[in-house]
């Protein structure tokens with residue numbers, strides 16, 4: 379959060395499974411649309427928060443499977459664990475707060491008396507979260523009796539039912555909504571309360587996100603019955619909460635537009651990206667656009683390839699250099715020529731490219747250094763490079779776009795590096 383010197387323009391707090399992430403779309407289109415919009419238009423002055431029921435273990439697993447951006451803040455285990463930044467530094471204050479009126483042993487003891495409850499996997503049992511599966515027909519009755527018994531033993535707990543099968547027992551002060559309220563207070567104390575907050579969700583544990591004051595909310599089209607029922611009973615006439623007509627991340631884009639929170643057209647929705655010219659220099663937009671072109675190029679979706687290559691050459695400095703992740707140095711123009719070899723080579727292969735954490739910084743009146751992570755996914759295999767690009771606005775008009783002067787890439791730790799020889803840009 380320290381990178382922001384003033385109030386974020388927009389804070390998006392989104393659930394992951396079936397909200398940001400669509401498990402029914404192997405092409406991951408809606409999240410990729412969101413990613414392109416976020417990196418081009420919001421990353422530099424806004425906050426991205428993921429709020430998931432998953433434990434850190436399952437959260438990290440999901441990141442390896444799906445094209446997910448890196449959030450500024452991660453709220454995991456149904457609002458019981460808050461971490462900051464790429465290193466996921468835990469919020470110790472939150473941990474201390476949740477210790478009040480909580481005793482995990484008593485929760486284990488009392489829940490074990492219910493034959494209707496089956497324990498979820500070990501990874502999902504956390505310091506402030508005990509999780510079970512329960513049949514839908516039994517859920518209401520179990521929740522009522524369990525909360526009475528725990529109250530009798532002096533505990534103040536919250537029991538949440540999600541996805542028509544998951545039952546979580548948490549301290550009363552925990553939950554996705556309370557974690558968001560805590561973050562709001564923290565940001566406010568630092569003079570950085572977001573100008574707008576948009577909460578996004580699909581299931582029971584997301585309901586309390588929509589109860590936090592001044593928050594806009596979107597229940598994605600595919601929202602679960604328990605969330606829609608909560609809405610019907612508690613928030614029907616609240617104009618700040620909508621039920622989107624679009625599923626998953628497409629519903630988030632829809633809500634940004636509906637509440638007029640800022641731009642909501644993703645570069646992915648523009649068919650001919652060479653047509654979308656800006657009247658000002660925008661390095662982040664330029665990077666997003668280039669890698670979108672690159673994906674379409676390799677998927678064989680670009681027509682008029684000669685014209686494109688010539689255009690690309692014209693925006694690369696003739697003396698420009700590309701330091702490949704292998705350490706080999708090449709001229710940028712040679713690398714553009716080499717693109718002929720990979721035109722359409724990923725056709726029909728569920729190949730996607732996205733950029734994450736695009737941070738431009740201006741170093742003089744016409745030069746920017748842009749740092750970001752560039753990712754490729756073919757089927758289930760992901761590979762990424764930390765990338766630095768130097769772009770210049772010297773002797774060009776804004777409508778022509780910036781000139782690429784230097785590109786430098788390094789493999790991101792953990793990506794299978796030497797196994798492939800088809801990394802082009």
Ligand code: GLC
Pocket residue numbers: 430431432433436456498502509510540541544545546583
């Ligand atoms: C995620 C968690 C699970 C939890 C559920 C609902 O699926 O992995 O433990 O019960 O979210 O909150």
Ligand code: MG
Pocket residue numbers: 393394395396397579580581
């Ligand atoms: Mg969900």
